[in-house]
Amino acid sequence: MAETELEKRKRCPKCKQLGRDNGTLPSTDPTKKVLTMICENKRCEWDQTGWAITLRLDGSLPSDDVNPLLKPKGFPVLERGVSGDDREAQIKAFYEQYNQ
Numbered sequence: 001m002a003e004t005e006l007e008k009r010k011r012c013p014k015c016k017q018l019g020r021d022n023g024t025l026p027s028t029d030p031t032k033k034v035l036t037m038i039c040e041n042k043r044c045e046w047d048q049t050g051w052a053i054t055l056r057l058d059g060s061l062p063s064d065d066v067n068p069l070l071k072p073k074g075f076p077v078l079e080r081g082v083s084g085d086d087r088e089a090q091i092k093a094f095y096e097q098y099n100q
């Protein structure tokens with residue numbers, strides 16, 4: 001079966017390995033959300049580096065999303081197993097940086 005465009009986007013832009021789903025953030029556009037992905041390939045230049053995929057709220061890929069925002073370095077990684085206020089604080093910090 002052919003890979004969907006979303007599956008392709010979930011692959012690291014650098015090494016093409018499937019990234020780890022790092023959670024979803026609200027978008028500045030209320031009809032969309034932002035899925036964040038992290039590369040976990042130790043041999044990849046982008047190991048522990050994130051990228052973002054803009055999605056519609058139903059999870060489909062908007063056709064106008066031709067240039068997904070890539071943030072090669074300094075993209076904060078949300079820690080695993082963090083929940084509640086800590087996670088919210090991380091997401092907020094992440095979101096503020098993302099929107100700069």
Ligand SMILES: [Zn+2]
Pocket residue numbers: 012013014015016017039040041044045046047
């Ligand atoms: Zn990679």
